[in-house]
Amino acid sequence: MKGIVFTEFLEMVEDQFGLETVDDIIEAADLPSDGIYTSVGTYDFNEMVALLQSLSQKTNMSIDDLLYAFGHYLFGSLGKAHPEVIKSYTSPIGLLYSIEDHIHVHVQKLYPDAELPTFNILDKTDTSISMVYVSSRGLYRLAHGLIEKCFEHFNTTSKVTYELLKEDGTEVKFDVVQDGQG
Ligand code: HEM
Structure with a gap:
């Protein structure tokens, strides 16, 4: 890590x-x-x-609650450390949609030995996204916090629900819906 x-x-x-x-x-x-x-x-x-x-x-x-709180904190830290990585995005859904194919690809170039999760997109609209988090580290509550903070970064809020596809949290489906206008 x-x-x-x-x-x-x-x-x-x-x-x-x-x-x-x-x-x-x-x-x-x-x-x-x-x-x-x-x-x-x-x-x-x-x-x-x-x-x-x-x-x-x-x-x-609980460790889960600490990870969730840390997710909120970490989004701001990553954004500050690497503003160039997030500055091209104009919406939270657009940013989330790009984690797998752009953001974390860029991160892997910055840190060649980074161990990143996989996000598989199942469905996306202008105001919602469903995706499956996959990682042997099972940090899905960290992902939960990062996702919520991503909406706050764009001055909006979201409802995030998740379902463990594997009991140990190594595969988790997220359903994310943006509140209000955005
Ligand atoms: C690691 C999710 C955006 C850089 C992680 C991890 C998660 C995650 C859950 C922990 C590793 C794991 O679970 O296996 C997300 C989500 C994002 C996001 C949901 C957007 C809402 C970003 C951005 C950056 C970034 C914008 C950089 C500018 C990193 C780095 C690590 C990481 C450096 C650590 C890798 C390691 O420890 O080896 N990400 N990420 N992420 N992410 Fe992201």
């Missing part, structure tokens, strides 16, 4: 729970990297799992 995901995760923890919590969860997670990340480095996904577990224990929030 790319370092930018780790650095932004720890940034979110600092913003929402304070620097002491950052130190505490790094210590509790007992990480090979000692919690020292650079945004362009690549680290074992298990370190993210360990950090999420220790944050979950400390805050009594």
Whole structure:
């Protein structure tokens, strides 16, 4: 997993729970990297799992809820780090439609060792999109948060529902409908 995901995760923890919590969860997670990340480095996904577990224990929030909150945070971080990747989009549905064939393709060029999910589009209209998230990492609640924040980025809101096609969350169908005018 790319370092930018780790650095932004720890940034979110600092913003929402304070620097002491950052130190505490790094210590509790007992990480090979000692919690020292650079945004362009690549680290074992298990370190993210360990950090999420220790944050979950400390805050009594579920890992799923933490991932969802992190998705909201991460959309802004990725947009700030790589404005050129999202600036050509004029609508949230258009952006979501392009993750697989454009956005993450570009990301893979920026970070050749990035491990990205797959989004298969099932259906799209001007105000809705259905797609299947596929990833061995099962970060579908992160995807949920990213999708919602994408609408906020365009000053609109959405209703996002999802259905686990595989129990472990490695295949999840999303139905996304834009609210109001947009
Ligand atoms: C990773 C979804 C937009 C860059 C991921 C992951 C998800 C995801 C769920 C975690 C990996 C996994 O699940 O296997 C989405 C969604 C987006 C979006 C739903 C739009 C709403 C973007 C944009 C950028 C970006 C705009 C960059 C400008 C990345 C990077 C990673 C990533 C760098 C980390 C890869 C790694 O850890 O190796 N994306 N993404 N994504 N995405 Fe996206």
